[in-house]
Amino acid sequence: MGEQDQQDQQDPGTVREVDVVVVGAGPTGENVAGQTAAGGLSTVVVEAELVGGECSYWACMPSKTLLRPGSALRAAQRVPGVGTGDLDPSVVLTSRDEIVSGWDDASQLEWLDSAGIGLVRGRGRLTGEREVTVTAGDGTTQVLRARHAVAVCTGSAAAVPDIPGLRDSRPWTSREATGAQQVPPRLVVVGGGVVACEMATAWSDLGSQVTVLARSELLSRSEDFAGRLVREALTERGVDVRTGVSATEVRRTGAGVVVQVSDGGTVEADEVLVAAGRRPRTDDLGLAVVGLTDGDWLDTDDTLRVLRDGEPVEWLYAAGDLNHRALLTHQGKYQARAAGDVIVARATGAVVDDGPWGAHAATADHSAVPQVVFTDPEVASVGLTTAAAREAGVEVRVVDQDLASVAGTAVHAQGYTGQARLLVDPARQVVVGATFVGQDVAELLQSATIAVVGEVPISRLWHAVPAYPTISEIWLRLLEGLGRDTALTR
Structure with a gap:
């Protein structure tokens, strides 16, 4: 019998003890739960809405499904000889409905069951140390007690400013x-x-x-x-x-x-x-239990433990949007993997690798966050921007290149328009930021992310030869803009 089936047989009002309780079953919460369950800890997730969360039903997946047809049509129109066409809005909206499974989370429930993760439907609230009380839609309650950790992964919601009448x-x-x-x-x-x-x-x-x-x-x-x-x-x-x-x-x-x-x-x-903008979904979360205030963003250390007056609450973790480190699904999942694995390590007495870039530390949140804006043109970036470097007092060498200058873009689209920027730390001779704007530049981002995270020396990047004719050849143009001067003076 799966964990999900076991949960369905329990009566409301009971107290259930497990190793880990995860509040919020969006992508972040699911990944925390997946890591702790895979590590042998009994795990239950609490969710008041749909399992799969904002990204699956109201953000990433439906928005990109709405954006893709227009982007694809314009891309086709920029290729000589392809011809033109029109979008059918009704078909696009139907495709969006299919992507979100008609706002039905049955497939997500199947995954929870296959992973041995329990589910309690309702709104979770901290009511004691390692304790979460869940209130179901019918008003009944159930208390969950965690032997090791509680992870809050309730995400964020749209902020509505105080504009008269809004x-x-x-x-x-x-x-x-x-x-x-x-x-x-x-x-x-x-x-x-x-x-x-x-x-x-x-x-x-x-x-x-x-x-x-x-x-x-x-x-x-x-x-x-x-x-x-x-x-x-x-x-x-x-x-x-x-x-x-x-x-x-x-x-x-x-x-x-x-x-x-x-x-x-x-x-x-x-x-x-x-x-x-966004606001944290920490309303009525019961944060007073640990001396914090409901409605606030949560601060964490790099292993995602919640901080109170700069000190970690040993049993409470916060991953995803509500910790305000990087409000992006992929970063939430990255944090979740670190948090889930370190919960297992601490529970089993294993070595905790929480130093910079360690297996249990979300170091990338500070300096290597990749993001794509799926407009047309796309905007893909990672690491520092010029303004952020200036505000942080970080000296950088800035190199700009016209994306239309490479043969790959001329083949890719007629009249291609775009720009690329590379930020280099002249002292360490490594890339600390990159931004690309243009059609289909999202696929350039992982190479830039690897360069930033791996701190690949500029001298070595000269040997990462881009295939011809591709848009990736912009890397060669950017390096040529830097020159082979090892001092990389400004």
Whole structure:
């Protein structure tokens, strides 16, 4: 009998003791549970919504499914002789429904059972040391006690700013934007970050007239050329991108929504999407048990133990968005592997490898976080940006290259537009940051990530010969921009 079947037979109100309790069954929680179960520890996950979490049903998977058709169509249109076509929004939305399994988590439950991981449906709350009380939808409760560790992996939710009338206007957040069943004729997007840019791309491709209201340049945390190139591409496709403005008031009418803009104008639309950041899902988590405050982001050490006044709570771990280290699914899963493995090591008395780049440390969160923005052009980056290096007081050599300068892009797409930037630490002669903007540059990112994480010397990178003619040849152009001067002076 599987762990899942055993759980189903237990009565509400009972106390159950296991080795590890994981609160939150998104990708991060699933990976923590998978590692601890594989390490021989009895593990139960607690989930109030769908097993698989935000990424599977309301973020990564549905958003990229909405984005892919427009990207593929434009890619085909840039190849001479391929011809043109049109998107069928109904087919795209049906494909999105299939990707999220109709918002049904049955397949995820099968995986939990196959891995020997228990599931308790309901909202989990810390109620004592190593203790989680779960309240089910019908109000019944069950207490779970962990012999070794509790891992909270509840993620983040969309932040809705205090703009007059906004909440009453029933705005879309990222969930509604990825789950809508109809294409809104007019959509206004409040924000200029990743979600704002991706959803402006997707819904304009599907036929919406999109207006973007952004306080600063788009993708302001990226290199400056990234936001500029994305803005230019959106504008060319008919999106009304307004930077340097903000929404000051929103009201819903019988015909849709009216958004008052800081420049004195108004925007009328059928829906308003708020893409203004994230907040931690730590409301009512019971953090007072460890002397912390519900609703706050959690600080952790590199083994993902929660910190209180700078000291680790020995039994409490936090992985994924809620620790605010890197709000990305792949980084959450990376943290989860480290956390799950170190929980096993500490439980079994094995050696803990928690030094920099150790097996039980999420070192990459600090200096080697890869990210792709799936707009068209794509934005792929890892490590430091120029602004981040300046703020940190890190001296870097910056090299820029036009992606259209390599033969691979000329073959790949007619009229290819893009840019690449490499940041090099001149003292250590290693890459500390890279950004690529252009069609299909996401596939360049892993090589850059390896260079940053592996601290591959520039002198050795000269021997990593890119195949011809591919877009990867940009690496050779960037190295040529650095020159063979071993001092790499600025």
